[in-house]
Amino acid sequence: MRRGGNAWSWFWxxxxxxxxxxxxxxxxxxxLRARLGVLSFQAYQDVFTDPDFIYNFxxxxxxxxxxxxxxxxxxxxxxxxxxxxLPRFRASVEFITLLPxxxxxxVFVFGLVRTFSQPPFLIVDSPALLVAGYTxxxxxxMYRAVDTGLRSIDVRTLTEAAQSLGAGxxxxxxxxxxxxxxxxxxxxxxxxxxxxxxxxxxxxxxxKPAFAPYxxxxxxxxxxxxxxxxxxSFALTWAFLGIIQFVGRGGAQAQxxxxx
Amino acid sequence: xxxxxxxxxxxxxxxxxxxxxxxxxxxxxxxxxxLGPSGCGKTTTLRMIAGFEIPTTGQxxxxxxxxxxxxxxxxxxxxxxxxxxxxxxxxxxQNIGFGLQIRRESPDVIKQRVTEMLALIHLExxxxxxxxxxxxxxxxxxxLARALANRPQVLLLxxxxxxxxxxxxxxxxxxxxxIQKKLGITAIYVTHDQEEAxxxxxxxxxxxxxxxxxxxTPFEIYNFPSTAFVASFVGTLNxxxxxVVDPKAQTLRLEGQQxxxxxxxxxxxxxxxxxxxxxxxxxNFASDERKDNVLDCTVENITFLGxxxxxxxxxxxxxxxxxxxxxxxxxxxxxxxxxxxxxxREAVLVLSH
Amino acid sequence: MTVLNNVExxxxxxxxxxxxxxxxxxxxxxxxxFAFAFLLYxxxxxxxxxxxxxxxxxxxxxxxxxxxxxxxxxxxxxxSVKISLVTSVGGGIFGFLLAYSAIRGGLPRFMRSSxxxxxxxxxxxxxxxxxxxxxxLLSPSGELTHILMALGFNPYYHGFTLxxxxxxxxxxxxxxxxxxxxxxAPAIDGLRREWLEAAENLGxxxxxxxxxxxxxxxxPAMLGTMILLFGNAFGAYATAFALTGGQINLxxxxxxxxxxxxxxxxxxxxxxxxxxxxxxxxLAITGYTLLLRRTERWLR
Numbered sequence: 001m002r003r004g005g006n007a008w009s010w011f012w013x014x015x016x017x018x019x020x021x022x023x024x025x026x027x028x029x030x031x032l033r034a035r036l037g038v039l040s041f042q043a044y045q046d047v048f049t050d051p052d053f054i055y056n057f058x059x060x061x062x063x064x065x066x067x068x069x070x071x072x073x074x075x076x077x078x079x080x081x082x083x084x085x086l087p088r089f090r091a092s093v094e095f096i097t098l099l100p101x102x103x104x105x106x107v108f109v110f111g112l113v114r115t116f117s118q119p120p121f122l123i124v125d126s127p128a129l130l131v132a133g134y135t136x137x138x139x140x141x142m143y144r145a146v147d148t149g150l151r152s153i154d155v156r157t158l159t160e161a162a163q164s165l166g167a168g169x170x171x172x173x174x175x176x177x178x179x180x181x182x183x184x185x186x187x188x189x190x191x192x193x194x195x196x197x198x199x200x201x202x203x204x205x206x207x208k209p210a211f212a213p214y215x216x217x218x219x220x221x222x223x224x225x226x227x228x229x230x231x232x233s234f235a236l237t238w239a240f241l242g243i244i245q246f247v248g249r250g251g252a253q254a255q256x257x258x259x260x
Numbered sequence: 261x262x263x264x265x266x267x268x269x270x271x272x273x274x275x276x277x278x279x280x281x282x283x284x285x286x287x288x289x290x291x292x293x294x295l296g297p298s299g300c301g302k303t304t305t306l307r308m309i310a311g312f313e314i315p316t317t318g319q320x321x322x323x324x325x326x327x328x329x330x331x332x333x334x335x336x337x338x339x340x341x342x343x344x345x346x347x348x349x350x351x352x353x354q355n356i357g358f359g360l361q362i363r364r365e366s367p368d369v370i371k372q373r374v375t376e377m378l379a380l381i382h383l384e385x386x387x388x389x390x391x392x393x394x395x396x397x398x399x400x401x402x403x404l405a406r407a408l409a410n411r412p413q414v415l416l417l418x419x420x421x422x423x424x425x426x427x428x429x430x431x432x433x434x435x436x437x438x439i440q441k442k443l444g445i446t447a448i449y450v451t452h453d454q455e456e457a458x459x460x461x462x463x464x465x466x467x468x469x470x471x472x473x474x475x476x477t478p479f480e481i482y483n484f485p486s487t488a489f490v491a492s493f494v495g496t497l498n499x500x501x502x503x504v505v506d507p508k509a510q511t512l513r514l515e516g517q518q519x520x521x522x523x524x525x526x527x528x529x530x531x532x533x534x535x536x537x538x539x540x541x542x543x544n545f546a547s548d549e550r551k552d553n554v555l556d557c558t559v560e561n562i563t564f565l566g567x568x569x570x571x572x573x574x575x576x577x578x579x580x581x582x583x584x585x586x587x588x589x590x591x592x593x594x595x596x597x598x599x600x601x602x603x604x605r606e607a608v609l610v611l612s613h
Numbered sequence: 614m615t616v617l618n619n620v621e622x623x624x625x626x627x628x629x630x631x632x633x634x635x636x637x638x639x640x641x642x643x644x645x646x647f648a649f650a651f652l653l654y655x656x657x658x659x660x661x662x663x664x665x666x667x668x669x670x671x672x673x674x675x676x677x678x679x680x681x682x683x684x685x686x687x688x689x690x691x692x693s694v695k696i697s698l699v700t701s702v703g704g705g706i707f708g709f710l711l712a713y714s715a716i717r718g719g720l721p722r723f724m725r726s727s728x729x730x731x732x733x734x735x736x737x738x739x740x741x742x743x744x745x746x747x748x749x750l751l752s753p754s755g756e757l758t759h760i761l762m763a764l765g766f767n768p769y770y771h772g773f774t775l776x777x778x779x780x781x782x783x784x785x786x787x788x789x790x791x792x793x794x795x796x797x798a799p800a801i802d803g804l805r806r807e808w809l810e811a812a813e814n815l816g817x818x819x820x821x822x823x824x825x826x827x828x829x830x831x832x833p834a835m836l837g838t839m840i841l842l843f844g845n846a847f848g849a850y851a852t853a854f855a856l857t858g859g860q861i862n863l864x865x866x867x868x869x870x871x872x873x874x875x876x877x878x879x880x881x882x883x884x885x886x887x888x889x890x891x892x893x894x895x896l897a898i899t900g901y902t903l904l905l906r907r908t909e910r911w912l913r
Contacts, residue, residue: 006714006718006719006720008714008718009713009714009715009718009719009720010714010718010720012707012710012711012714012718013711013714013715013718013720013724013728015707015711016707016711016728016790019786019787019790020731020735020787022750022757023743023746023747023749023750023787024746025756026746026749026750026751026755026756026757027742027745027746027749027750029749029756030749030755030756031749073643074643074644074647075644077640077643077644078640078641078643078644081637081640081641082641085637086637086638086641089641093641093644096648096652096653099652099653099656100652102844102891102894102895102898103656103891103894104844104847104848104850104865104890104891104894105848105850106848106850106865106868106869106887106890107656107659107848107868107887107890107891108652108655108656109872110659110868110871110872110883110884110887111655111656111657111658111659111887112651112655113872114655114658114662114880114883114884115654115655115658116655132647132650132651133651135647135651136648136651136652139652191737194737198739198740198741198742198851199740199851200740200741200850200851200854200855201850201851201854201869201872204869204873205872205873212740212741212851215741215742215745215855216741216851216854216855219741219744219745219748219855220858223754226745227745227749229742230741230742230745230746230749233742234738234742234746237734237737237738238734241730241733241734241737310810310814311813312810312813331813332810332813332814333812333813333814333815333816333817333818334816335814336816337814338814338815339810339811339814341807341810341811343805343807344807345805345807345808345810345811346811347808347811347812347825347826348830349826349829349830350825350826358812358815358817358825359815359816361825362815362816362817362821363816403811406811406815407814407815410815410816
């Protein structure tokens with residue numbers, strides 16, 4: 001059963017490879033067909049010169065970066081405190097960070113929008129709500145990434161060493177702890193970014209410029225530009241993952257991010 | 261009557277020769293150990309008996325039946341693995357009964373045999389426990405019972421005690437031997453621990469680099485090692501190079517002093533360098549008793565090992581160890597002082613290479 | 614692992630940090646404030662809103678009852694559950710076979726790490742771009758459709774369409790099976806070689822080994838993962854929306870439509886719908902946790 005390359009093993013593997021690659025190939029091919037009868041990068045040209053794309057994608061990048069920053073500002077101190085000082089809060093904090101896993105995104109967005117579209121919290125038009133929503137959606141991944149990173153360094157000793165050298169809390173957090181969990185934060189940041197880029201419903205409802213709604217809209221309107229955009233977004237995913245693998249050198253974890 | 265025969269067995273992976281020209285005849289009920297360092301091919305040979313490896317050349321014959329090419333699940337040899345390999349999803353009883361279940365024995369037969377086996381390994385109360393609830397030693401006993409429940413023709417044990425604490429190792433190896441004797445089952449035992457092999461085997465096969473170095477009883481292996489490797493691997497040993505003076509008179513020169521051997525210098529020429537070995541316990545202080553050889557030396561170090569006192573002496577540029585029994589009235593010379601040690605001519609072993 | 618003695622001779626317990634009402638608690642405040650404002654409170658409104666009449670703000674069951682008596686909505690749940698079941702079981706089994714082939718199937722070593730990498734990426738490639746990728750592949754003007762038509766076989770004449778249940782299932786599987794591969798791989802690694810050898814040594818055939826040893830060990834992990842996959846598919850919105858233009862009757866799509874266009878005409882019903890989703894998810898997670906406990910019973 002185990003000796004030699006099994007026929008069945010090859011079968012499943014080839015099937016898997018086909019299933020994995022065919023859609024990607026099709027997308028890529030499709031994206032090259034913008035100019036009739038000839039394969040060209042016309043669609044990519046169109047995409048990069050399309051002001052709407054730049055507008056929407058640019059905003060998504062901005063939302064992504066903001067989400068990451070907010071995430072770091074909130075979750076790093078939290079995870080740090082839990083690990084160092086307040087272990088009794090671990091259970092409740094972890095429960096909270098896992099809620100977005102359990103509650104489907106659509107449900108959560110529904111509640112979020114309903115809550116904040118009525119007085120007294122009428123902030124539904126503010127981009128702050130969007131970023132807050134994204135932060136919550138990415139919380140399970142970001143928090144877990146930070147926590148994993150903290151687990152792998154000796155937080156207590158580093159803190160005590162820094163304190164004995166006269167550092168205050170801000171210094172400790174941002175100049176001692178943070179640099180040492182860079183890789184973990186990077187992977188959390190990547191997943192957060194993927195979620196922001198792929199998230200559809202929140203941006204749709206809040207009518208804010210974002211990549212996913214734009215792409216969804218475009219699919220109904222055009223044929224080739226969406227293909228190019230899909231290829232671009234996929235290439236970005238690869239690139240990010242590559243960076244994380246390279247910087248982290250292994251320790252790849254099973255994570256899913258992105259709107260489904 | 262030969263029960264298990266391994267003839268011209270060899271195994272290579274491409275250019276890598278793992279086992280070379282292995283020949284062995286084992287009698288029914290014999291307990292044979294394969295002894296050697298990591299990578300010497302002992303486990304590979306065992307696995308060829310079990311069927312997990314197929315020999316490149318040679319045959320495995322049990323009870324006159326050639327099983328060389330048979331699938332591992334057709335051989336009826338019982339194997340005990342180093343890592344126990346108990347099925348974690350089954351209780352102890354289910355593990356032990358697994359082989360019988362495969363053979364579709366009736367539940368009554370299985371139950372009875374399991375009870376028998378549990379009694380054999382003294383774990384009657386543990387039938388319904390899961391492997392992860394047992395200690396390492398207990399798990400290994402269950403593994404043994406599981407292998408024996410099938411009434412195999414041959415029992416194979418692959419370093420079964422390596423993963424256990426020292427104390428358990430000692431008691432469990434005696435238990436294994438006792439069970440094997442009681443059942444009269446032929447057993448092959450792989451280990452790198454020479455003390456283990458010496459204490460429980462009928463015969464030992466010392467292996468090195470894929471080849472058999474020596475086959476013999478523990479007594480033979482220890483007292484009459486035929487190669488330098490066997491001599492150094494089994495027990496502690498003093499080895500050094502000496503120069504032949506007169507091959508017929510069996511005399512040698514070592515560090516300017518005369519050494520008398522009993523035999524082993526046939527075919528050597530005067531002036532030739534040979535490797536000799538002397539066991540530490542064969543030395544005495546000359547002040548206690550003078551034997552054939554008396555050597556002048558300097559006391560360099562004395563180590564107290566409990567029942568043994570190990571004296572390190574310097575003979576010219578060579579260092580020798582001398583082991584003597586401890587007793588409260590032992591008089592030991594001062595470190596740095598000159599003394600004389602003695603040994604018989606038979607104690608001087610001439611090694612073949 | 615050893616159960617030899619439970620004796621813990623009075624090792625002095627580390628004293629817990631004294632509960633000072635110190636700045637440390639304040640340090641956690643941002644997190645809790647944030648979580649409360651943007652997660653807990655809005656989520657609780659789901660529950661509250663389900664049992665509240667949208668107009669009179671009085672406690673009522675009518676939202677839930679209305680939901681249960683509207684066939685169109687019940688069908689939405691049924692369709693969501695159906696697609697989640699199909700893709701979690703299908704994706705789960707396929708993922709398992711793929712993982713096992715790469716790890717224990719005797720294939721070249723590099724295939725395993727390549728598979729893991731691809732799965733890491735594929736499980737993130739969901740939502741709108743994925744939908745489009747399949748449109749590019751299998752829509753009436755898709756690449757594969759063209760190739761098949763050139764070979765004389767038009768799938769659309771045979772009743773296939775990308776934009777309904779089976780097409781969507783096919784798309785969903787794209788992010789389902791990689792997740793199974795990634796999660797089940799360690800479990801397959803954990804299938805020690807010695808167990809296979811021990812089973813063979815005791816006379817078992819390959820089938821018997823699977824039946825008595827390997828599957829019982831793997832099944833809890835697999836089932837647990839399938840439940841995770843179930844939740845994954847159940848909550849999916851973007852993929853379905855992008856593929857069908859919002860036309861397919863899944864619960865997530867209905868809720869989304871309700872958000873953007875108040876299609877149901879009664880806000881309370883929307884809440885009840887959302888609550889229903891949470892209930893289904895909670896059941897799934899409970900099942901998952903129970904199965905996980907079962908696996909832990911056997912492993913060290």
